[in-house]
Amino acid sequence: METLKEFFRVYNVPHGMALRVRQNVEHIWIMQQGLDVDALLSDLPENLRVDVLMELQSNIVQNSYLFKKCDKAFIKAVMLRLKPQAYLSNEAIISSGEAASEIYFIRSGKVKVTGANRETVFAILKEGDIFGDLEIFSGRRRTENVDVRVEPLASSRGATR
Template identity: 30%
Template sequence: MYSRRSLYHTRMNDLKDFIRVHRLPQQLKQRMLEYFQTTWSVNNGIDANELLHDFPDELRADIAMHLNKDILQLPVFKGASRGCLRSLSLHIKTSFCVPGEYLIRQGDALHANYFVCSGSLEVLKDSMVLAILGLFNDKPMKKYV
């Protein structure tokens, strides 16, 4: 427990040093600190991809299947074979967004598919909310305004 706390403080100090050295503006500094604190609170500073990197592919696939079972049970993957799901599971990456942060912006090139597994997000156009996407009682929610 103490080593985790020490690691948190070390990484937080590194982040603050980085911000200071590069003279980042206050708004960017705040966003970085909020993201760091949010991701740390969710995963206690453990990067699953880094942790599992040295494990054999077969074992990593089994672990990835377990960690991503909720996503892999979505209807979009219904017809996929077990081998396909195992392969996909190795490429799933978890992203966290703090409130007010943009996931993607109109015109951005997409390099991934996104699934909301926790919380919700707003779809905006010209600062107007077009939809709220997310989960309600662990079931997909789509609310159109």
């Protein structure tokens, strides 16, 4: 936290943005119980690192409809690309019109999928759901907005292309 404070001071980060960054870092810290999993596993041989990640995240990727018929080697490659991300209440995860570069797997919390005007609610997604996959596979820009619902904080693991 001291490093963050120094970063905010040196780069003159506006107070509102600094608060959002701090809350996000605190949420990740709580989610990971103070452990940086990526750093801990980075020195392991790739096959062992993948096996550990498969065990830790088996409910997120392996049980997803998207990967039901994929072979294990492909799933392992996806596991290596996952990055944990945390989003605070009312924060936008995806905005309509953006280029698609990630698929999101919801680990906890709920997100709201809305139309371009953010008024029409198409769906409420929860733990175990995924989103962002249609645009990845079609090559289209995002057509909907996805925001964190007010109640809980949401966390996901985004897989980049």
